[in-house]
Amino acid sequence: MVKFVDEAEIFVRSGKGGDGCIAFRRERGIPKGGPWGGDGGKGGDVIFKAVRNKKTLIDFHFQKHFYAQNGKPGSSNNKKGKDGEDLIVYVPCGTIVKEIVNGEERILGDLVEENKSIVVAKGGKGGLGNTHFKSSTNQTPRIATKGEPGEEKKIKLELKIIxxxxxxxxxxxxxxxxxxxxxxxxxxxxxxxxxxxxxxxxxxxxxxxxxxxxxxxxxxxxxxxxxxxxxxxxxxxxxxxxxxxxxxxxxxxxxxxxxxxxxxxxxxxxxxxxxxxxxxxxxxxxxxxxxxxxxxxxxxxxxxxxxxxxxxxxxxxxxxxxxxxxxxx
Ligand SMILES: Nc1nc2c(ncn2[C@@H]2O[C@H](COP(=O)(O)OP(=O)(O)OP(=O)(O)O)[C@@H](O)[C@H]2O)c(=O)[nH]1
Ligand SMILES: [Mg+2]
The missing domain is CATH 3.40.50.300 (P-loop containing nucleotide triphosphate hydrolases)
Known part of the structure; x- marks a missing residue:
């Protein structure tokens, strides 16, 4: 069989989670409004998906960086920030996806069948708004958490070509x-x-x-x-x-x-x-x-x-x- 291995090294980064918000309810008729800050949105995942109309890894020799969207921060009115969009990266059927950590390769998945997909980098969770931190002893919490960072990975793609x-x-x-x-x-x-x-x-x-x-x-x-x-x-x-x-x-x-x-x-x-x-x-x-x-x-x-x-x-x-x-x- 005529086979040769096509390879590419790329970088992926999932989205950071949006920060939680610190805000207080200030409305007419509600003199002492409680905490009212919404949660941050989740960061987008980086997903690899196998498609048949791609035959080689040549595109990855030109574009090497793939970033999913960050989640948006929460806002007042207890409004949750928007989740970041996932980034779908299309690869040819038969692609083996490996992560490189300190020079060592670890297989993340094998995208053989059409439409099979794997999450290569998970988006960070959104932070919590101050609404979550209200308690009997603290009616006006000035605390919110930050969104989790996204994952950054060095990825090696391998394709045995026929x-x-x-x-x-x-x-x-x-x-x-x-x-x-x-x-x-x-x-x-x-x-x-x-x-x-x-x-x-x-x-x-x-x-x-x-x-x-x-x-x-x-x-x-x-x-x-x-x-x-x-x-x-x-x-x-x-x-x-x-x-x-x-x-x-x-x-x-x-x-x-x-x-x-x-x-x-x-x-x-x-x-x-x-x-x-x-x-x-x-x-x-x-x-x-x-x-x-x-x-x-x-x-x-x-x-x-x-x-x-x-x-x-x-x-x-x-x-x-x-x-x-x-x-x-
Ligand atoms: N004038 C002309 N010569 C050609 C053309 N294509 C190939 N040749 C010549 O034909 C000869 C054979 O070409 P190759 O490409 O080696 O032929 P091949 O089919 O690979 O031959 P094998 O490997 O022996 O099976 C060479 O001298 C080429 O320069 C063409 O379009 N025009
Ligand atoms: Mg020849």
């Missing part, structure tokens, strides 16, 4: 070139087959909090399921991806045959692989000899995207299309 998208295709079709164009991954690229001998992973950041993980796997050829070339041992890395990008080198001959060969190899390995959503992409359209093939493949495939992984042509549209598919899952 690639959302796998790039497959013949050797030399440009899989690693595409990966390096759309992510910070720097796989080896060369004009000979089987340059890639281990899968590579990259994180694609589309902006607007949209990101996904894509894996480039070593080239496949006819007979791969019987051990030809590098074989199919790497296909297990794409078993759990949601989408396959099937990359075609349009500058080659025999494109459709090659496509079908790979489909057969996938099926031999695991019939489920051919049921997976596949987006077909014709690469190397910057080359003169690719022009002819573009017409041919357009007629063969219901949907096909044309790109040049080298120059970047068509890549934006392709990524948006991938996102369309991912966001609904």
């Amino acid at each position: 690639a959302d998208v796998g790039i497959i295709g013949y050797p030399n079709s440009g899989k690693s070139t595409l990966l390096s164009k759309i992510s910070k991954a720097r796989p080896k690229i060369a004009d000979y087959p089987f340059t890639t001998i281990e899968p590579n992973l990259g994180l694609v950041d589309l902006g607007d909090y949209r990101s996904f993980v894509i894996a480039d796997i070593p080239g496949l050829i006819e007979g791969a399921s019987k051990g030809k070339g590098l074989g199919i041992k790497f296909l297990k890395h794409i078993e759990r991806t949601k989408i396959l990008i099937h990359l075609l080198d349009l500058s080659e001959n025999d494109i459709i045959n090659r496509y079908e060969n790979i489909r057969k190899e996938l099926e031999n390995y695991d019939p489920k692989l051919v049921e997976k959503k596949e987006i077909v992409v014709g690469n190397k359209i910057d080359l003169e000899q690719s022009k002819k093939s573009m017409e041919k493949v357009k007629n063969y495939f219901k949907e096909i995207y044309f790109i040049s992984a080298l120059t970047g042509t068509g890549i934006k549209e392709l990524l948006e299309r991938i996102w369309e598919e991912l966001k609904n899952d």
Whole structure:
């Protein structure tokens, strides 16, 4: 399985409780009003919640501080201060939440299922207004308590990532070139087959909090399921991806045959692989000899995207299309 661990360290602070109030009743017709100060409101909690439309922890590399609202102080007329609002922080499903205390990690929770949430920092209790301190011996207490402070914590988030998208295709079709164009991954690229001998992973950041993980796997050829070339041992890395990008080198001959060969190899390995959503992409359209093939493949495939992984042509549209598919899952 293609897995890598995404990590982030952040700081959270729950809201402080509002202070209790000291006040006395002063109304016409009530000459000696008693204590009348309200309690402070509770501080807001910091809550982490698992959501499916987040795939990575990338947002937490930009925003690192999360503060819930403080409770408001109580006021006269025995009015309680407003509670501070909770802060809900959304994390991808599968995130492990740890607290770091003096360099030691302690697991607070494991947000695997969608919508599961945990309170990471509890808001402070509100203080008591002087109304609470009235007694037979003290009719006019000048005492109220302060709100409790919020909790401050250093949090480590960890996410084991499974690639959302796998790039497959013949050797030399440009899989690693595409990966390096759309992510910070720097796989080896060369004009000979089987340059890639281990899968590579990259994180694609589309902006607007949209990101996904894509894996480039070593080239496949006819007979791969019987051990030809590098074989199919790497296909297990794409078993759990949601989408396959099937990359075609349009500058080659025999494109459709090659496509079908790979489909057969996938099926031999695991019939489920051919049921997976596949987006077909014709690469190397910057080359003169690719022009002819573009017409041919357009007629063969219901949907096909044309790109040049080298120059970047068509890549934006392709990524948006991938996102369309991912966001609904
Ligand atoms: N002209 C042109 N060349 C490309 C394009 N994409 C990739 N190439 C070239 O094609 C060759 C193979 O690219 P790679 O990205 O290594 O191909 P790969 O599919 O990862 O190959 P393997 O790892 O061997 O399976 C390199 O020389 C790339 O520079 C493209 O869009 N246009
Ligand atoms: Mg490669």
